[in-house]
Amino acid sequence: MNHTFINSDAIRHEFSMAMSAMYQTEVPLYGDLLDLVAEVNTEVLTKHPEIKEQLEYTGEIDRLSMERHGAIRLGTADELSMMRRLFAVMGMHPVGYYDLAPAGVPVHSTAFRAIDAQALNQSPFRVFTSLLRLDLIADEALKQEASNALFNRNIFTDNVVSLIKRFEGQGGLTLDEGEQFVKEALETFRWHDKTPVSKELYQRLLEQHGLIADVVGFKGPHINHLTPRTLDIDTVQQGMQEKGIPPKAIIEGPPKRDCPILLRQTSFKALEEAVSFKNPNGEYEQGHHTARFGEIEQRGVALTPKGRALYDQLLSQARNQLGATPNEDNASQYYQILESAFEAFPDDYHAMHNEELAYFYYQPVDNAADISSAMLGLERVDVQTVDSKQVVNALIEKGAIRIEPIVYEDFLPVSAAGIFQSNLQQDKQSNYDGNSNKHEFEQALGASIHDELALYKDIQAQSLEKCLMSLGNYV
The missing domain is CATH 3.10.180.80 (Uncharacterised protein PF07063, DUF1338)
Structure with missing residues (x-):
């Protein structure tokens, strides 16, 4: 049936x-x-x-x-x-x-x-x-x-x-x-x-x-x-x-x-x-x-394992400094300590990406002219197979690729x-x-x-592969 x-x-x-x-x-x-x-x-x-x-x-x-x-x-x-x-x-x-x-x-x-x-x-x-x-x-x-x-x-x-x-x-x-x-x-x-x-x-x-x-x-x-x-x-x-x-x-x-x-x-x-x-x-x-x-x-x-380790370290540091369970009486003090501790965590997506602290989608930019311009000088690179961090970062810096945060689920x-x-x-x-x-x-x-970290890693890798294949059309 x-x-x-x-x-x-x-x-x-x-x-x-x-x-x-x-x-x-x-x-x-x-x-x-x-x-x-x-x-x-x-x-x-x-x-x-x-x-x-x-x-x-x-x-x-x-x-x-x-x-x-x-x-x-x-x-x-x-x-x-x-x-x-x-x-x-x-x-x-x-x-x-x-x-x-x-x-x-x-x-x-x-x-x-x-x-x-x-x-x-x-x-x-x-x-x-x-x-x-x-x-x-x-x-x-x-x-x-x-x-x-x-x-x-x-x-x-x-x-x-x-x-x-x-x-x-x-x-x-x-x-x-x-x-x-x-x-x-x-x-x-x-x-x-x-x-x-x-x-x-x-x-x-x-x-x-x-x-x-x-x-x-x-x-x-x-x-x-x-x-x-x-x-x-x-x-x-x-x-x-x-x-x-x-x-x-x-x-x-x-x-x-x-x-x-x-x-x-x-x-x-x-x-x-x-x-x-x-x-x-x-x-x-x-x-x-x-x-x-x-x-x-x-x-x-x-966050990547590296980013998560830094997060856990800074959270523990803030809680240890507070010396008590955060509650209504110490809320203001806790927030101040927490914000101070997390100054050590970059508050910029590109910095997080470059330091491999977080996971991102890779997407070709919307404008074909911008992509073509950014691809000049990279003609000899097979972007459909490349996995070099250096080349990917160059494509991001040149404006061929944008990164967008993968939301924590x-x-x-x-x-x-x-x-x-x-x-x-x-x-x-x-x-x-x-x-x-x-x-x-x-x-x-x-x-x-x-x-869960393996799932985010796979989503990021799949998005990079799809993005590079799209960029291959401009080479």
Whole structure:
């Protein structure tokens, strides 16, 4: 039988829109945040045509308004394995390994996302997915109770599991099946205000860590935040305060720069929500839970291993100089220290390129006359095969090639931990001694994790090859 299958990118786009609509209904303040971000982005694009031009060159302009990422937290290896299969239907693959335990959050994580530039521009939706590390709970009795609670829940509908198997068996889903999939998959991420655990167990889990209570205490891995992308996170942070949306104290990540790098994040503080706890006698007891919030991200250029090492060094230097966890009381001091430390990181795309600190697209300039003029004196070079850094830099300097930043699509462990901690009302700064275990995470996942730096390197190499082939027409 011949089937006409819907593209996985289209399923991902429809799912992300359905997720956003659901979350706005569940957390109305998130809708207010989307409006604010849209206002700020429109203003930036109007006042800074060079930013608009850059986004047009990189193909990101059309996806700016649909830029989203979400975050979920899972409790077992089986949940993670099935979640990987669910995301595969939407063309999303595990990219990057993040161990948050050293920063006081008992999880390790990956990000499910598309992995090539064209698919990302069609739908950039990504989900930061964490797996709870029960091995880090010191109380053995509590660990067993938590394990039992997770064992007794099923976070996927029978229909979505059936559709996942159908996708795997026939190599895709039809349009009708794709629509059913979006509807059924959404149920896994829905908020449930009735819990399967008692208030007493919830409180003991909460005393261990707010994230443990959030994972173990509920029917499923409710989406705990969604994230629009802004072009000016500092203005959004100020705008949240003016509109009565309570922001977290610190913008996580690097300082404000003319040429943004990696990722900056902030959020509005998590909401306190009414919850009914199911006690052993089957009756429900009223209480509350705090975990769901709205996040904002400003994305910059992806860094090479050399650039990332410098970033990590400067961030550690700033935090060590502060001598405390950045918070509301020391925010101003922290920003000053951070900006001072990052003076050592070039704030110019061409400098970053020449020092091999960041990844870029290579594109022939638009004007054929400019290309022909720049190519004079390079006639004897076979630009279709050359990979000499010196020649490429000469072509850039002569104006035959322009470079545009490859946007960072991934996450930062310290920033993610900072967001989690601030929104779980985790006042005490805990540290977990458990070893980072990527192998164990991949075993639970049932697949290998893509190296995000290798993906950026490949995108840059492909763009250079395509660019040089185009320039070969002028030789």
